[in-house]
Amino acid sequence: MHEHDVLVVGAGGAGLRAAIAAHEEGADVAIVTKLHPVRSHTGAAEGGINAALRDGDSWQDHAYDTMKGSDYLGDAPAIETLCQDSPEETIQLEHWGMPFSREDDGRVSQRPFGGLSFPRTTYAGAETGHHLLHTLYQQVVKRGIQVYDEWYVSRLAVTEDPDPEKRECHGIVAFDVQTGEVAGFRARKGVVLATGGPGQVFDHTTNAVSCTGDGPAMAYRAGVPMEDMEFIQFHPTTLPSTGVLISEGVRGEGGILYNDIGERFMFEHGYASNDGELASRDVVARAELTEVNEGRGVDDEYVHLDMRHLGEERIIDRLENILHLAGDFEGVDGLVEPMPVKPGQHYAMGGIETDENGETLVSGLYAVGECACVSVHGSNRLGGNALPELIVFGARAGRHAAGTDLGEAIIETGRTEDTEIGEVDTPVAPGAIHAGDTDEDAVADGGDPRGEGAGVIPEPNEVVERALEAENRRIDHLMEKDEGVQQAELRAKLQKTMTQNVNVFRTEAGLKQALRDIREVREQYQDVYVDDPSRTFNTDLQQTIEMRNLIDTAEAITLGALARDEFRGAHWRQEYQERRDEKWLKHTLLSWNDGTPELWYKPVILEGEDKTYEPKVRSY
Ligand SMILES: Cc1cc2nc3c(=O)[nH]c(=O)nc-3n(C[C@H](O)[C@H](O)[C@H](O)COP(=O)(O)OP(=O)(O)OC[C@H]3O[C@@H](n4cnc5c(N)ncnc54)[C@H](O)[C@@H]3O)c2cc1C
Secondary structure (H helix, E strand, C coil): CEEEEEEEECCCHHHHHHHHHHHHCCCCEEEEECCCHHHCHHHHCCCCEECCCCCCCCHHHHHHHHHHHCCCCCCHHHHHHHHHHHHHHHHHHHHCCCCCCECCCCCECEECCCCCCCCCEECCCCCHHHHHHHHHHHHHHHHCCEEEECEEEEEEEECCCCCHHHCEEEEEEEEECCCCCEEEEEEEEEEEECCCCCHHHCCCECCCCCCCCHHHHHHHHCCCCEECCCCEEEEEEECCCCCCECCCHHHHCCCEEECCCCCCHHHHCCCCCCCHHHCCHHHHHHHHHHHHHCCCCECCCEEEEECHHHCHHHHHHHHHHHHHHHHHHHCCCCCCCCEEEEEEEEEECCEEECCCCCECCCECEEECHHHEECCCCCCCCCCCCHHHHHHHHHHHHHHHHCCCCCCCCCCCCCCCCCCEECCCCCCCCCCCCCCCCCHHHHCCCCCCCCCCCCCCCCCHHHHHHHHHHHHHHHHHHHHHCCCCECHHHHHHHHHHHHHHHCCCEECHHHHHHHHHHHHHHHHHHCCECCCCCCCCCCHHHHHHHHHHHHHHHHHHHHHHHHHCCCCECCEEECCECCCCHHHHCEEEEEECHHHCCEEEEEECCCECCCCECCCCCCCC
């Protein structure tokens, strides 16, 4: 068994920053990651990092913009922490060598971004994430932090207790992708999940194939609530054939959106009469699809994003990467013609419920980055606010996991005596909770499903050993079958229904159809088998396990979307086209509840350090 103080699962921006912070506090920290760190999806981030760095700007203005962008569903303590700490964390990156773009006078450049009242997005060309990842990885290497690279984490080692609040996380189980060896990892102080987004739940997405919601799904099954899962961001400018992102930086630099008849529709059709193309992402995505649905789309599918007027020099200086993406993936030269764009799945605002220190309900388990919901983005994330979240909350979670006292968190996780329990009108029962795995997956990962150890609190090493045994049984079970259904077929079916029914425009009938399809896929997954019999580089096995995570994540997204009968931020419902503050100034939470998901709510915190954010009509 491997043993460390702190185990960080994931090596994107969030995981690397958490590991560095834990190491700086003196912890023996290791990173376990299914991809080499610099292949993490953070590397795809293009546009930049929001930080109030300049005279005339302030963290308070950043916080106001973020709360407004969240459509008043973000929690003020989290938003204010993000905006207060982002400048220092950004300057820290600069000191670690991040090659930010600069003005002639030597200051780091900042550009306008959607929903911001000040040009506060700091960037490194249109490759900000790439440079961020390399800068942080260099610090990890410099410090000699151990990286278990290409190890796939498939189970958390959590104690068994009927009450999730009494469970403890003592480690993880992972397999070495190269050899197939399955091993237990004990964490003496804490496990930090930093596994990124679940974009593969959809088929038109800016997210990589590695973004399969592993962290949220494992935490969910271990008893940690999922928060605000219904809020999925659809980015307005993705390339139609692949979903590859065209950064908001293009519009930030002055790029213009046109419909098929050459109208600058954001202004001409009144979608955002003040901010036009730089309205918040949810507003622009809905505007584009309305244009297409009303017959003004190009080829009935997309709109045009034009940056030619910016001139070659400026484009090459600030957006060169965009020219390559449009050329390589769509065959379009952005210097001489407009680029085709349409909305695509981009980001999950919801995720693993945490407080400002990254702690979850289960003791010893932390979550940070896109897999977590602290909640800074509420119902709609502003562009440029995810990267600061990684570094601000990554640093906090790493420090706290290492044992540093950060003070008591204001945001509370879990239920109280007054918790409001919700109900969802579902068309079908949850169905096969074991979903093709052995019985263990109905209980907390690492728990003892047979109840043999009930009432006895096992030693931490024993918890990891049990989780290891359970995982070996699951893998053997998946490998022993030699016929049935393959995960690729199920994945395509799941992605198709999610893209059709849980997209920008949502209807009750569509959401119910999605839930039926998801539960059918869950039933079929019982018959799943792994075709590749080898144990080395068995991507079939890995993707089959990821498929299980996609099912649980997709179900949580759809259940949340069905429950929330209002229009807020990125969540639009045909039957309820109004924001309903009297009913819905609250977060949606889902507990796994041994496979029969339970819905409950907790209020949004609008009280900040020295002001209360009053919900207003959101216009741009
Ligand atoms: C194309 C694109 C452009 C973007 N541009 C911007 C931008 O300009 N500004 C901004 O603020 N935000 C941007 N975002 C959002 C932002 O980049 C992401 O939200 C953020 O990078 C996610 O970082 P992360 O560390 O949480 O996860 P990731 O970077 O996705 O890293 C996840 C890590 O977890 C590991 N992992 C996952 N599952 C397992 C497992 N089971 N076992 C072991 N390891 C596992 C992976 O190997 C990886 O190392 C963009 C997003 C996309 C998709």
